[in-house]
Amino acid sequence: MATITLDKVRKVYGGSVEAVKGVSIDIADGEFIVLVGPSGCGKSTLLRMMAGLEEITTGEIKIGDRVVNNVDPADRDIAMVFQNYALYPHMSVYNNLAYGLKNRGMAKDEIDRRVKEAARILEIGDYLERKPRALSGGQRQRVAMGRAIVREPAAFLFDEPLSNLDAKLRVQMRVEIKRLQHSLGTTSVYVTHDQLEAMTLADRLVVLSGGNIEQIGAPIEVYDKPASTFVASFIGSPAMNLLKVKADGNGLALATGTGLKGANVKGRDACTIGIRPEHLEVVSGPGEGEGIHLEASVNVLEPVGAESYLYSSFADGGDEILVRVSSHARHEPGEKLYLRAAPENIHYFDADTGRRID
Amino acid sequence: MKKVQFQSPWLPYLLLLPQLGIVTVFFLWPAAQAIQSSFYLEDPFGFGSTYVGLDNFKDMITSTDYGRVARFTAVFTFFVTVLSLGIALLLAVKADKVLRGASAYKTLLMWVYAVAPPVAGLIGVLLFDQHVGPIVDLFAMFGWKMQIGVNYFDTSFAMIVTAVWKQIPVNFIFFLSGLQGISKSVQEAASIDCRSGFRRFWTVTFPLLAPTGFFLLIINITYAFFDTFGIVDVIVKNEPGNNPVTLVYKVYLDGFRGNDLGGSSAQSVILMAMVFILTIIQFRLIERRVHYT
Ligand SMILES: Nc1ncnc2c1ncn2[C@@H]1O[C@H](COP(=O)(O)OP(=O)(O)OP(=O)(O)O)[C@@H](O)[C@H]1O
Numbered sequence: 001m002a003t004i005t006l007d008k009v010r011k012v013y014g015g016s017v018e019a020v021k022g023v024s025i026d027i028a029d030g031e032f033i034v035l036v037g038p039s040g041c042g043k044s045t046l047l048r049m050m051a052g053l054e055e056i057t058t059g060e061i062k063i064g065d066r067v068v069n070n071v072d073p074a075d076r077d078i079a080m081v082f083q084n085y086a087l088y089p090h091m092s093v094y095n096n097l098a099y100g101l102k103n104r105g106m107a108k109d110e111i112d113r114r115v116k117e118a119a120r121i122l123e124i125g126d127y128l129e130r131k132p133r134a135l136s137g138g139q140r141q142r143v144a145m146g147r148a149i150v151r152e153p154a155a156f157l158f159d160e161p162l163s164n165l166d167a168k169l170r171v172q173m174r175v176e177i178k179r180l181q182h183s184l185g186t187t188s189v190y191v192t193h194d195q196l197e198a199m200t201l202a203d204r205l206v207v208l209s210g211g212n213i214e215q216i217g218a219p220i221e222v223y224d225k226p227a228s229t230f231v232a233s234f235i236g237s238p239a240m241n242l243l244k245v246k247a248d249g250n251g252l253a254l255a256t257g258t259g260l261k262g263a264n265v266k267g268r269d270a271c272t273i274g275i276r277p278e279h280l281e282v283v284s285g286p287g288e289g290e291g292i293h294l295e296a297s298v299n300v301l302e303p304v305g306a307e308s309y310l311y312s313s314f315a316d317g318g319d320e321i322l323v324r325v326s327s328h329a330r331h332e333p334g335e336k337l338y339l340r341a342a343p344e345n346i347h348y349f350d351a352d353t354g355r356r357i358d
Numbered sequence: 359m360k361k362v363q364f365q366s367p368w369l370p371y372l373l374l375l376p377q378l379g380i381v382t383v384f385f386l387w388p389a390a391q392a393i394q395s396s397f398y399l400e401d402p403f404g405f406g407s408t409y410v411g412l413d414n415f416k417d418m419i420t421s422t423d424y425g426r427v428a429r430f431t432a433v434f435t436f437f438v439t440v441l442s443l444g445i446a447l448l449l450a451v452k453a454d455k456v457l458r459g460a461s462a463y464k465t466l467l468m469w470v471y472a473v474a475p476p477v478a479g480l481i482g483v484l485l486f487d488q489h490v491g492p493i494v495d496l497f498a499m500f501g502w503k504m505q506i507g508v509n510y511f512d513t514s515f516a517m518i519v520t521a522v523w524k525q526i527p528v529n530f531i532f533f534l535s536g537l538q539g540i541s542k543s544v545q546e547a548a549s550i551d552c553r554s555g556f557r558r559f560w561t562v563t564f565p566l567l568a569p570t571g572f573f574l575l576i577i578n579i580t581y582a583f584f585d586t587f588g589i590v591d592v593i594v595k596n597e598p599g600n601n602p603v604t605l606v607y608k609v610y611l612d613g614f615r616g617n618d619l620g621g622s623s624a625q626s627v628i629l630m631a632m633v634f635i636l637t638i639i640q641f642r643l644i645e646r647r648v649h650y651t
Pocket residue numbers: 013014017018019037038039040041042043044045046193
């Protein structure tokens with residue numbers, strides 16, 4: 001168990017590609033941190049620097065009280081789970097788990113005890129003598145997890161460990177990882193590009209974009225108060241509707257000219273407003289209740305089971321907006337919708353920088 | 359793959375005919391002849407031959423000369439195989455570390471492979487030339503006066519070095535592609551599990567490279583046995599005398615220099631049997647190799 005401290009960590013590849021641009025994070029002991037962001041945002045690079053697989057260009061990484069910048073990966077007291085599992089193909093499952101312990105000179109019966117214990121927790125006891133190639137993807141994933149937990153390390157590092165599994169197994173393993181992490185209480189850093197996985201697993205989310213931190217916070221905080229348009233569109237599914245608006249005599253106007261009633265621009269002449277699809281309420285007529293009122297027509301109706309999504313557009317074209325409705329609500333393509341968003345559910349972002357305005 | 363159906367059932371055989379012809383004329387027929395003449399004593403002046411049963415084989419096995427050459431061939435094969443595999447593996451591991459340099463490395467070393475064995479032999483001979491050879495000069499500086507073609511040990515040394523020199527690139531290419539075939543994340547997982555790079559090599563990299571290694575072992579034994587004819591020939595310059603030669607070279611010497619066709623045929627039959635066994639082992643290994651990864 002340990003804290004992990006990143007202080008202005010930068011990574012430059014080959015003298016020109018700046019993959020991580022000065023990232024600072026304080027990870028508490030036992031915390032489950034998820035690094036999330038689109039492909040190429042530098043999350044693997046950041047994780048690999050913590051593991052010692054990638055050199056730190058500038059800045060400092062501490063595990064516990066120890067600066068590990070120049071510490072060998074094997075001496076950092078971390079365990080890593082890789083996306084493609086990275087099991088040793090020529091070793092049995094038992095030896096895959098035991099390998100890291102043997103190399104640390106642990107006594108045979110202690111190794112045996114730990115391997116058996118991990119096998120019991122992960123339900124891989126029946127395969128201990130098999131080679132990895134004789135296992136299914138899900139079983140390999142468990143072995144990879146087992147190899148991490150037998151070490152009883154100060155921290156677990158996960159790099160998209162579930163992305164090679166099918167959807168059902170992914171959900172199952174996700175729950176299992178969370179349960180396991182809770183019962184072991186080991187500090188964990190988990191990398192994913194899947195915002196749902198990030199939301200469900202994290203104690204705290206770190207949203208990355210282009211090598212920078214966009215926002216750090218508890219999942220619900222990030223969801224409720226996204227710090228930028230980037231976070232707003234990345235976290236939450238379906239994504240938040242973002243509309244560019246200008247100040248108008250009696251409220252706001254969309255860039256295309258359609259007037260919006262009943263909201264302010266917080267003293268600016270232009271900004272971006274964000275409304276989540278679930279916060280758009282279908283009302284029976286124009287101008288009912290306070291908040292923003294919109295009129296749009298339904299283009300496509302997408303039922304997904306528990307709910308349906310209405311892809312709608314304004315009378316004069318322009319941005320499309322997404323409305324989430326109950327699957328039992330009856331709507332038709334071409335139908336005219338009167339929509340309302342309550343004032344507390346409207347997010348304002350700077351028109352130029354995209355940062356949140358409160 | 360697309361399956362093609364021939365109109366006539368004979369056409370495929372017709373198309374195969376040239377290849378079958380070549381195999382028959384240049385391999386099957388001489389092989390059959392060799393087997394046949396290994397049971398006959400050929401008159402050196404070409405006046406007929408007498409059936410002698412297994413006498414040629416008995417003579418061969420009991421002859422001290424054959425024993426000497428067989429021993430040298432064994433030693434030669436051992437050194438060539440071990441050194442060319444060992445050095446190539448070392449180079450491949452180094453090259454694998456600096457991946458960016460690898461392609462330059464690869465081309466550079468492939469050049470040597472592109473040089474045909476007799477030419478490699480010639481270059482080797484040049485390097486070992488009594489008067490202008492840089493290697494001879496080099497060793498002379500350390501007080502070793504090499505006498506290639508005269509001194510048995512010096513000649514063996516030159517042969518082995520030249521044969522190794524010629525074979526390293528092939529082994530290197532195979533080892534390097536074998537190394538690059540090992541998943542990067544497996545190597546990384548190992549670097550988290552094991553601090554000592556040396557230990558990591560022997561417990562993870564080497565076992566994963568073993569299929570390539572086995573395969574190359576067979577290839578190299580075959581090479582040292584048979585493909586070094588050109589090198590031996592150029593180094594001993596047709597003057598075997600007391601010089602070390604390999605079994606294959608002795609077949610040529612006895613048959614075409616000594617005019618002992620029967621004896622030389624018996625030797626070549628033994629060699630054929632060895633190729634046969636090596637080929638079987640190799641096929642077995644290739645089959646097993648498929649299961650890895
Ligand atoms: N070895 C390398 N050499 C040069 N550039 C690299 C190297 N590794 C990564 N990069 C670059 O660094 C940036 C961040 O890469 P990284 O692998 O951290 O992305 P990621 O967030 O993990 O993306 P993904 O979700 O696709 O895995 C990318 O632009 C990538 O091209």
